[in-house]
Structures are given as structure tokens and as C-alpha cells.
Amino acid sequence: MNASDNQLVGFYRCMRLIRRFEERVVELVNRNEIVGTTHEYVGEEAVATGVCHALGVEDVITSTHRGHGHILAKGGDPRRMVAELMGRKTGYNGGRGGSMHIADLGLGIYGANGIVGAGVPIACGAAMAFKQRDSSRVAVAFFGDGAINQGVVHEAMNLACIWQLPVVFVCENNGYGITASIRDMSRIQKLSDRAAAYGMPAETVDGMDVRAVHAATTALVARARAGGGPSFIECLTYRFVGHFTAERALGLKYRTEQEVAEWRLRDPIATYPLWLRDQKLCDPARVDEEVEAQLEEAIAYARESELPAPQDALQGMYAVTYPGLPARGW
Amino acid sequence: MREMRYLEAMREGLREEMLRDDAVFVLGEDVRNSVRGLTKGLFQEFGAKRVYDTPISEAGFTGLATGAAIAGMRPVVEYQINALVFVAFDQLVDQAQKLRYMMGGQGTIPVTYVVMASGARRGLSGQHSDHPYPLLVHMGMKTVMPATPEDAKGLMKAAIREDDPVVIFAPSALLANKGPVPDGDYLTPLGRARIAREGKDLTIVALGPLVPDALKCAETLAAEGVSAEVIDPRSLLPLDHDTLLRSVRKTGRVVIFDDSNRTCGYAAEISAVVADQAWHALRAPVRRITRSDVPVPFSIALDTCVLPSPERLLEACRASVKETRT
Ligand SMILES: Cc1ncc(C[n+]2csc(CCOP(=O)(O)OP(=O)(O)O)c2C)c(N)n1
Numbered sequence A: 001m002n003a004s005d006n007q008l009v010g011f012y013r014c015m016r017l018i019r020r021f022e023e024r025v026v027e028l029v030n031r032n033e034i035v036g037t038t039h040e041y042v043g044e045e046a047v048a049t050g051v052c053h054a055l056g057v058e059d060v061i062t063s064t065h066r067g068h069g070h071i072l073a074k075g076g077d078p079r080r081m082v083a084e085l086m087g088r089k090t091g092y093n094g095g096r097g098g099s100m101h102i103a104d105l106g107l108g109i110y111g112a113n114g115i116v117g118a119g120v121p122i123a124c125g126a127a128m129a130f131k132q133r134d135s136s137r138v139a140v141a142f143f144g145d146g147a148i149n150q151g152v153v154h155e156a157m158n159l160a161c162i163w164q165l166p167v168v169f170v171c172e173n174n175g176y177g178i179t180a181s182i183r184d185m186s187r188i189q190k191l192s193d194r195a196a197a198y199g200m201p202a203e204t205v206d207g208m209d210v211r212a213v214h215a216a217t218t219a220l221v222a223r224a225r226a227g228g229g230p231s232f233i234e235c236l237t238y239r240f241v242g243h244f245t246a247e248r249a250l251g252l253k254y255r256t257e258q259e260v261a262e263w264r265l266r267d268p269i270a271t272y273p274l275w276l277r278d279q280k281l282c283d284p285a286r287v288d289e290e291v292e293a294q295l296e297e298a299i300a301y302a303r304e305s306e307l308p309a310p311q312d313a314l315q316g317m318y319a320v321t322y323p324g325l326p327a328r329g330w
Numbered sequence B: 001m002r003e004m005r006y007l008e009a010m011r012e013g014l015r016e017e018m019l020r021d022d023a024v025f026v027l028g029e030d031v032r033n034s035v036r037g038l039t040k041g042l043f044q045e046f047g048a049k050r051v052y053d054t055p056i057s058e059a060g061f062t063g064l065a066t067g068a069a070i071a072g073m074r075p076v077v078e079y080q081i082n083a084l085v086f087v088a089f090d091q092l093v094d095q096a097q098k099l100r101y102m103m104g105g106q107g108t109i110p111v112t113y114v115v116m117a118s119g120a121r122r123g124l125s126g127q128h129s130d131h132p133y134p135l136l137v138h139m140g141m142k143t144v145m146p147a148t149p150e151d152a153k154g155l156m157k158a159a160i161r162e163d164d165p166v167v168i169f170a171p172s173a174l175l176a177n178k179g180p181v182p183d184g185d186y187l188t189p190l191g192r193a194r195i196a197r198e199g200k201d202l203t204i205v206a207l208g209p210l211v212p213d214a215l216k217c218a219e220t221l222a223a224e225g226v227s228a229e230v231i232d233p234r235s236l237l238p239l240d241h242d243t244l245l246r247s248v249r250k251t252g253r254v255v256i257f258d259d260s261n262r263t264c265g266y267a268a269e270i271s272a273v274v275a276d277q278a279w280h281a282l283r284a285p286v287r288r289i290t291r292s293d294v295p296v297p298f299s300i301a302l303d304t305c306v307l308p309s310p311e312r313l314l315e316a317c318r319a320s321v322k323e324t325r326t
């Protein structure tokens, strides 16, 4: 199924929002307004955008340490995201999660995750609940090429296949797990070949082409909704920047400048708006302005938001509390 | 009151909760044929959508339970042996236990994990004999270990209804024990210890499979003119500090009889609580009879140096009552 004109414009807005969100976040990290480090999604925007635009609000995703893009694409509110990154009370997690853990259950975002691969079985569990309840909702598990070598990911793929769960596995192959090239970490060329071992269909798509990602996901989501079971999409993509914001200071050399430059030629944020303009679908400059305003507002909102009170740190661990639980450290 | 075996009572609790709430379903290894006996008959009664045989993928199916719970189900995960807790550890403590907190209090994760046949069984040696409840408690996971058939049922039902992850240890040494079980729908609340025997001279805090031995020890002591109180915490987290401390303040003497390892074990925590909160009442040092910090060895000839023994408990109790503080 082809995307509607509205959707095509929506793709650009979403990709641009992710790109600029990440760029603004880096500024805030550099100014120490955000503590710690974040994993930027710069270069990979077409993947989250294409996948999440094939889903409804009621559908569920689990995300990764590189999660900002997935969350924005699934409808996450940039204001509450920036607030979380700044450790504010109004942040998605009230300052208890930070960059690697943003969650919005109301939007079906079952959390980014700091443990590589760990979200994959959780997405399958949501899919299991949907199947149990005869619902047509589906789940998507995002994970990287590094995560494909994590045991729990394979356990989850097998479980999803034996129980025919409505889940789509989205492997974001950006070529590296920190500095480890997937060429050195796997003997096979196409990671999607691994799906066959569990008995599910798989595709490898150009992860720099938002329409290709969207079309592939739409078909596989429809299949899952109709009871057709799990499937696997490998998106070939690339991160234009370091593994995390702190990488610059480390001076790591695991990929060549030429390689980065070649991938940058395919930057979806650069190529896609040209196509949109040719098709007379929108004026990308207008979208850019709107995105800037949205981010400006988000950052202002976060800055104005209150910090949590120290004693809030003991709240929210248990749904059912008891005297003395959780124990204090003094 | 009816007499039932521990395992039967636990199964009855599980079955009643499955009848009561169709969000409750079971997953684990060999649960349809019920190799462990906990789920016997449940597949026949409730069908394929309520009882899932899993592949040997503990981390994976533990993670599925988390996702299903966030999505509104109430999974009951059976771990066929205690070591599976180690295999699934990240999914247990780093995911299921932490997610609600880390999400800022969003959602609930009502999963019940039943560690079947936990603790030592003769001849199974080091990888099938652990009792790792302190690890889970340490990570903030609600953890219970019923010692009687009545509590086996009551805590099973309470755990399933709890809106948080709860681990139940079902010690192999207790599964065949018989005891009275009330009729009908009752819960044993989390966070309440049981006074298994009242006494005034000495407090024995006994954990799970050691409760029956502690009661026998109290009998022996009674014949010697020593009145021992036996506390069965049964809910390890939350722990009922009040019942524990009330007893220690009354007796001034405490011996902890714990089936976990010595270092950073559950007895260490109880000792610290007593030392912190009841120091003025203590008339003897806190004594601990625990496992030694080695894997449980195969040869039965080696057991006595590793597992907490009733003889050592008795000696420790006698030593405790002899202490006088000037
Ligand atoms: C289980 C686990 N091992 C190691 C790490 C440290 N780590 C964080 S991200 C990462 C690389 C992940 O690579 P990939 O899955 O390809 O995702 P990408 O960063 O490329 O998006 C590693 C090793 C971790 N967080 N979790």
C-alpha cells in the first residue's frame, strides 16, 4: 500500500524533528544542561519514521539505548522528552529514567532500554497479550546489529514463531555495535537470513529510504494483524555521528571518513525533502520552521519545569506499597 | 480443617486464581504435563491459551511475561529448577523489577514467578541446590517463601493478585508436607510474619524449609526448660519488622536459621535489623546458622558441613540462653 500525500509530508516532519531534536540535545549535553551521555539517532531517522508510521497508537514498541527517534516517531511529546533528559519532574519518567529509558505506556512505548536486546522479549510479551485477548494490536521490537548476537533476542524470536505472535522484529543494522563492525561479528552478509532459522519471513530494506521502510513495515504489520504471525525487517542504515555524545572525546578510529562521507550522501533529511518539493507535496522550509519552533518550546518547557524533590526518589517502585518499603539507605 | 499437601495447596491457589481472573495464565517448561506437579490438570481444565509449555529459554519467557503483564495480563512463570533464576536474572531484576520505577511509576507488572523445588535436594549437587532468595530481595523484588500448606495457598493467591512482580520459593523439602488448609478464598498477606510457636526465652527466626526443624528444636528446648519462640517470616520482602522486633524485644535472644549462604545472606539482613532496632533488648549476641559459602556438594557425607543443620541450631540456642550480659 502506498503512503498518502499527508503521510509523505508527515514522514519528513518526523525525520526532521528527530534530526533536530538530536542536534539540540547535543548542544544541551555540551552545555551540561543534560547530564551524562545520549545515543544519537542521527542518520537513522528513516527507520523509526517508516516503521512507526505503519503503526497505530494502540500498537506497542520497545526501543533501545538509541531510542529518541523511536519515541518521537511513535508520537512522544518532545517537551516531556527534553524534560526527562534534563531530569525534571515533568519528564516522561519523572527524572528516574533519562535518555535510555523514556517510556509512555499510553502511546504504546514500553520503554527504551539500557540493556542491549532486553526489550525484544518484552515486545513479544505484549504481542502475546494481544493474541490472548484476540486483539488486532501488534508489537514492534527495535534492536541493533549488535543486539542480534544477544541470546535473549533469539529466544524471543523463537518464542514468537512457535506461538505465532503478532510482532515485527526491526533490526537496525547501522554496521556497528559501538566500535565492533558487524562484518567481524557475524559470518553472514544479511542479518535477515537469521529469521529463516525460526520460520518467519524476513526482508532487508534500504533504511535510508523512508518510503521503502514504511511500505515493508505496513505489509508485515497487516500480516501480523491478520493472524499471520511474526516477521523480521533488517533496515540498512548508518549513524552519522559517534556511538554516543561522549565518543568525540575518545578519539576512536573504527570507521573511515570516506565511509561516513559516502553514507552521508544518502542522508534522508537531505534527499527526501528534494523529492517532496519535486512532487509539489509541501514546502520543506515551512516544515523546518515549525519543527524549530516546536523544539524551542520543548526546551523552554523543560527549563522552566521543576526539578523533583529528593524524596521523590523513593516513589514509584511498587504499585502496592508496605511500611518500610523501599528501604532507605540511612 | 482439611489436611492437604503443600504442593496441592499451592496448586489449588493457582487454580482458583485462574478461575477467578482470565488474565492469569501459566508459562514454563513442561507445565502441560506438569513434571513438577504444580500445574497438574490445569492444561486439561483451562486449555492451550492459559497454560504454555515454553522452550528452554528462561530469559526469553521471563521477558515475555513482563511485556504481557504491562499489557494487562497476570502471568505465572514456573521455573523448573532454582538455578533458572540465574539464567533469567537480567530479565528478572533489571527489567521486570526495575521497569515501573524507571518509567516513573507508569503501569504495573503483576508477574508471579514460582521457583519450584528450591533449595537442596539430596544428590543433586551444586547447580540444583541453591536458595537464592537474598539475591532477589537485594534487588528489591518482592519475595515470599511459605513454610506451610496453608501459606503455600494463601501466598500463591496473594502473589498473583499483587500488582507487582513477586517471586515465590517453593522448597523441595516442603512440597510433600501435610497440614491444615482452610476452605475457600483466603489470602496470606505479604509483609506479615507468622509466629509459628510462642515462647519467651529465645527467638528462633527460621526460613522456609527450616521451619519444621526449628519447631522440633523448640520442642527439645522446652523439655530443657527453655521456651523458644519460632518466627517464620514467610514474606522475605516486604519483611514484617514489627513481629520480628516485638519477639526479640520480649526474649532478648535470637538465633537465625537460614537456608541461604552466609555472606550477605538473609540472616545477615535479619541480624542487622535486630542489631539496629533492638540492641538495647539483646542479652546475647545474634547467632546465625546458615549455609557455608560453597556450592552444595554431591556426597551426602559432605552435607553436614554445608547445609544448616538442626544440631547446630540446637547448640546455638543453648549457647544463646547461657549468655549473660553484665
Ligand atoms: C547487554 C549489554 N551489553 C553491552 C552493553 C554496552 N553497549 C551499549 S550500546 C552497545 C552497542 C549496541 O550496538 P547495536 O545493537 O548495534 O546498537 P547501536 O548502538 O548500533 O544502535 C553496547 C555494547 C549494554 N548496554 N548491554
Ligand SMILES: [Mg+2]
Pocket (backbone or CB within 6 Å): A144, A145, A146, A172, A173, A174, A175, A176, A177, A178
Ligand atoms: Mg549497531
